[in-house]
Amino acid sequence: MSARLLKEGVYSVGAVDWNERNFHGHTYVTRKGVTYNSYLIVDNKIVLIDTLRKGFEEVLLENIKDVVIDISKIDAIIVNHIEPDHSGAFPKILKLCPDVEVYGTERARQGILKYYGVNGNWNVIKSGQSLNIGKRTLNFIDTPMMHWPDSMFTYSAYDKILFSNDAFGQHYATSKVFDDEVDFTLLMDEAQKYYANILWPFNAIVAAKLSAISKLNLDIELIAPSHGLVWRKYLSEVMRKYFYWSSHSCKNRIAVVYETMWKSTEKMARKIVEGIISENVEVALFDVTKDDRTDIASYMLDAKGWIFGSSTHDAEMLPVIAGFLHFLRGSKAMRRISSAFGSYGWSGEAVKCIEDIVSSVSSLNCPSLKVVFNPTDVELDKCFEFGKAFALKIKNEI
Ligand SMILES: [Fe+2]
Ligand SMILES: [Fe+2]
Known part of the structure; x- marks a missing residue:
């Protein structure tokens, strides 16, 4: 796979793990495999949003090189979530870009240090803070327990993209990038499976956070999660489902x-x-x-x-x-x-x-x-x- 253009200056540079069948230890049977999505934004500053699972470093580096050629040109890494499926390649990138600035929550800072013994030039992010990188200003929204306490979203108003990390993900290995490029029913099945097996325990938090975010009236054209397809056509469908699932709503089924x-x-x-x-x-x-x-x-x-x-x-x-x-x-x-x-x-x-x-x-x-x-x-x-x-x-x- 190579880098995929999402919008002008924004690329998907992640990896497809076609063969993973037991994600999270053995808590999640991933019959369709997994993707680990990272995103690269090229502006006055070059920003990498999330890294990948250990073992996929070379794929990430190759994909980044498709866009910027020289890895050391990366100015910033945004750590939306520290779980190893999104941070395993962090030490390698840090080694190649020792002067890179890192952005993430305080909990992420501590967690990365504990996992890898390094965390670089870390800038602690609090909810509502932003980072100007040229034409774009990236806004950070903390989303604790979506999926871990350190989690946050990054929003680019210029691109109208919400980088949601684990939220809105699906474990669906595919060569496609956008939601409308795959079968809708299969996609929603995987989104439901993902919610049930990743976010269900945090329903109350998800519901509260979603309604708080909806009050921000963000203009969103793409939701770019760190697993699976990018939502472009079915944004309102998946959003509606998240409100429905997080409210403990049920069908007349047994x-x-x-x-x-x-x-x-x-x-x-x-x-x-x-x-x-x-x-x-x-x-x-x-x-x-x-x-x-x-x-x-x-x-x-x-x-x-x-x-x-x-x-x-x-x-x-x-x-x-x-x-x-x-x-x-x-x-x-x-x-x-x-x-x-x-x-x-x-x-x-x-x-x-x-x-x-x-x-x-x-x-x-x-x-x-x-x-x-x-x-x-x-x-x-x-x-x-x-x-x-x-x-x-x-x-x-x-
Ligand atoms: Fe996670
Ligand atoms: Fe994840």
């Missing part, structure tokens, strides 16, 4: 997520789904050992109803769903209706284990359902009725 030992809990799950369908409510069934937790979380982001099932094993729920629920608890979701079910042999603790975790993220627990060993026809009828009753509750709540 996710049934289970793990089974000898298929008894699975039989229950399938009958529960039939009961839900009989009430004409949207439902999706996930075997947590087969489906990517990343996709399940994405579906659950705006699903009003959550039903979890597990067989009991050693007085606990099964291990994969246990891991998933601990992961989900971090979402701090609100206003969900939930329930639990499962098959057991002699003690049946799994349902209680599920309820204990899910009660911290849902506002209403419905009665749960347990059966001993293999469900009989009568018990399967009960599962059907359980699903039907749950679906009715969802319909009446909306």
Whole structure:
């Protein structure tokens, strides 16, 4: 890949990581790969916005050289966020440009120093401060917890571009640059998956920050995130989605997520789904050992109803769903209706284990359902009725 022109004097100089499948350790399954976006602005001063993940330094340098030839001509690095996917190449750039001025929040300054032992000529940025680089004045907006405490946006009024770092990102490796160059549905699916797996825990902060930013009445033609496509045609769509997701809004839909030992809990799950369908409510069934937790979380982001099932094993729920629920608890979701079910042999603790975790993220627990060993026809009828009753509750709540 080479440098891509976004607007006169503004280039995308990042890298495409086609093969990354487990981002963030193993918290995010990235079936479409990842991009690490950096941007170069050429004005009286040459400014690099964010660097890349370690291992992609040479790609970044090659792309910058496409534009400015001499790397040492970079006057400033803006560190919108210190997470290693955006800062791994920072030490290398600093080495090549020892006199470069660096701009970022105080938390970013401390974090970069801790990660790399260097932070260069650091200028601490406070929200509302700006930097003149010639024709352009760059404005900084602190956005703590979008995604980490150090995060900030950079806005160029001259270009009408908001450099939003992690916000508005998607994990979508592609040779394209702009949102209207890829399939819209796939793009929005990836944006939703990204929100569910990166920003969901910070809903309250995202909602407050978005409304504060919207009051600034910034003239924005492009949102340039540090992952995925640049928003140019679908700005209002993604913005509307961010307001919707961050407000804990839900659809009339139900996710049934289970793990089974000898298929008894699975039989229950399938009958529960039939009961839900009989009430004409949207439902999706996930075997947590087969489906990517990343996709399940994405579906659950705006699903009003959550039903979890597990067989009991050693007085606990099964291990994969246990891991998933601990992961989900971090979402701090609100206003969900939930329930639990499962098959057991002699003690049946799994349902209680599920309820204990899910009660911290849902506002209403419905009665749960347990059966001993293999469900009989009568018990399967009960599962059907359980699903039907749950679906009715969802319909009446909306
Ligand atoms: Fe991040
Ligand atoms: Fe990131």
